[in-house]
Amino acid sequence: MMRVALLASIIFALSCVGCATTRERAVAIALEEVANRKRTLPETYTVHVGELIAAVELAPSYKLWRVDLGIPGRKEPLYSVSVHQTKGTVSDFTDHRALEKPKSAL
Numbered sequence: 001m002m003r004v005a006l007l008a009s010i011i012f013a014l015s016c017v018g019c020a021t022t023r024e025r026a027v028a029i030a031l032e033e034v035a036n037r038k039r040t041l042p043e044t045y046t047v048h049v050g051e052l053i054a055a056v057e058l059a060p061s062y063k064l065w066r067v068d069l070g071i072p073g074r075k076e077p078l079y080s081v082s083v084h085q086t087k088g089t090v091s092d093f094t095d096h097r098a099l100e101k102p103k104s105a106l
Contacts, residue, residue, distance in 0.1 A: 020085050020086060021065065021083060021084070021085050021086070021087075021088040023049045023065060025088065026049060026065035026067055026083040026085075026088075027047055027049060027067055029067075029081070029083050029088060029089075029090065030067035030069065030079075030081035030083060030090075031069075033081050033090050033093055034069065034079055034081070037093065037095075039078075039079060039095065041069060041078070041079075042071055044072060045069055045070060045071060045072070045078075046068075046069070046070045046071065046072050046077075047067065047068070047069055048067075048068040048070070048077070049065055049066070049067050049068075050065070050066045050068075051063060051064070051065060051066075051085075052064040052065075052066050052082065054091070062084065062085070062086065063084075063085040063086070064082045064083060064084060064085060064091055065082070065083045065085055066080060066081075066082050066083075067080070067081045067082075067083060068080050069081070076096055077096055078095070078096055078097060079093070079094065079095055079096065080092075080093070080094040080096065081093050081094075
């Protein structure tokens with residue numbers, strides 16, 4: 001029985017080797033990253049997914065999904081998460097709230 005379970009898990013793992021991360025999976029990975037960083041999203045939030053190409057000088061370029069999570073009606077997203085299309089790993093996380101300019105006291 002253990003051999004069957006081991007064989008099934010190996011076949012499953014090999015069948016996913018080289019699979020590209022879909023837009024939907026990139027959104028799920030981004031939401032997991034927000035939760036892992038103990039950040040919160042409003043009850044209703046927007047999702048925008050775009051494709052980027054990372055060009056590094058001494059390495060081959062690679063494709064990323066940029067997932068922006070925000071508030072409806074607001075131009076700037078709350079969070080941006082870049083997900084490697086081939087590996088399905090988080091390449092970058094930006095909390096845009098931390099980048100906002102402080103309001104000057106009058």
